[in-house]
Amino acid sequence: MVDILKTLCLRFKGLQLGCFTLRYSLPSYPSCFLETDSDLDMMRTFLFVSNEKSIDILVKDLYGSSEYSGDFCVNKELIACEKGESSCSSTVKDRNEFLGRLKRASAKPLLSNEWETYIHHVGQKFDGGAEEFRLKLCKYALEVGFNFLHAGNDKKRVVAICSNKKLKGCSWRVYASRCEATGCFVIRTLNNVHTCAGRIQESKSKMMRSRVVSSLIVDRIRAKPELKPVEIIHKFKDYYGIDISHYHAWFGKELAKLNVHGDESKSFNELVWYADAVKETDPGSLCTLECEAGINRFRRFFVSFGGCIAGFQYCIPLLFIDATFLKSKYKGQLLCASGKNGNQGFYPLAFGVVDSETEEN
Structure with a gap:
């Protein structure tokens, strides 16, 4: 898989490792990630099962706005990327195991689709400081389909690692810190490639926290303060394709009200x-x-x-x-x-x- 990524960087000028994504389409699965060797095995398994000779790959540059596509041809031992080639020696023991892990994209465009571009390169700035960086990192993880843990988290720096770091040795990592001159947060180091199993965008995720809910409904609370938690749950399902609990809907509303109207306890002072x-x-x-x-x-x-x-x-x-x-x-x-x-x-x-x-x- 690494050889294919390097070949793409040589083939398309301007692409950098960790700054683009690969996707391909299958029947009933119009948007499947292609990032790890496991993803490559899943794609090869489909080609063997369907007797297809090639499959179209979409290359999306997260830093710019360019998109490229090309045919990846496959035989029993080899997958070729236009002029570059990468051998795949791993065997597929259970085809259903891999095909069942593919990410299904909704036919309806969701408001969360752009979250995938929130984290993309070293030097990226966040004018809102640590709070903005944490929120965008959570939304990025939700859309991409993985969980992360904080290895460091305070007002001056935030370090996040993939939750599969200990179990599977995933090397995904991001480190951002505050720029003393401007006060904004800047990504210092970023390894944006997951070496763990294929990513899955789930309808329920640990990354969907109350503060994320609050940031998404604050304008609605300003216009309609009487919005009920059950309405928030339905709107999240319709607009973002995400299921949230009643507690996160209720507490997210309370945080949004606090942001709009201020702290009631302090107002007495x-x-x-x-x-x-x-x-x-x-x-x-x-x-x-x-x-x-x-x-x-x-x-x-x-x-x-x-x-x-x-x-x-x-x-x-x-x-x-x-x-x-x-x-x-x-x-x-x-x-x-x-x-x-x-x-x-x-x-x-x-x-x-x-x-x-x-x-x-």
Whole structure:
């Protein structure tokens, strides 16, 4: 297999080892990887079974945008790549064993198809730092069809190896670190060739983590905060061809909400600043924050803006008070006192956030 890869690099100028992929098509399997000796045995087995004399190979340059194709001819002992040749001495014991491991591509174009290009060459930069690199590495592994482990993982460097490193001695490895001058992450070393068994893109993968789910649904959560986990599961199946658990859908949604709206627990700390800002910028306003004595835990918060207080003297002297439940993490209720203006329209006078609808509140 190595000889074939080297021959392709000589045949097509600009190709580099580890920066391109090989695929071929079979009936009912329109996209099969060709990277290891095991993959080569699978392709040869199909040719023996189907009595075909040649098969078309697609060479995709991950670094550029070029694609090449050519016929690979086969006989019982030899597979030739145009002018270059590579002998295949391994024997096939069970044809069904190899044919059953082929990667089936969906007939519907999936949004995850471009993930295969996320990791491709040494010197590749990630402006989002370690977080962007980790996310793109997970998506790359999902699309390519393998699992990886972290040999090093912090803010300054990330080292990942194939999960088959110990069992099968797979040499796939990527090392990226932060560039102190720009703050971005840069791939320093990359061995992008798997020497383990043929890769398989599975509908369920350990690489599909909650943070990956969050990065993919953050725009949907911004537009539709009430999106349910079961809807997220169905959309992932339709758009990405991936099955995710209910937990990953739910926790991914929580992380997306945190990204869009911020941390709710930290927002309570901003109430002190907000109360002072209201009193300073809007004279005549009433703004009261009450906390439990000794522990300073939030109890209730009331606001009435100065403009609303001044305008209420021109309204009907009647107040309507009602409450609604808050559906945030910390629950509670929102109280609102409204009046009626001269046009019989609603006039907001005051509102408050409390723990429950009680006489005291």
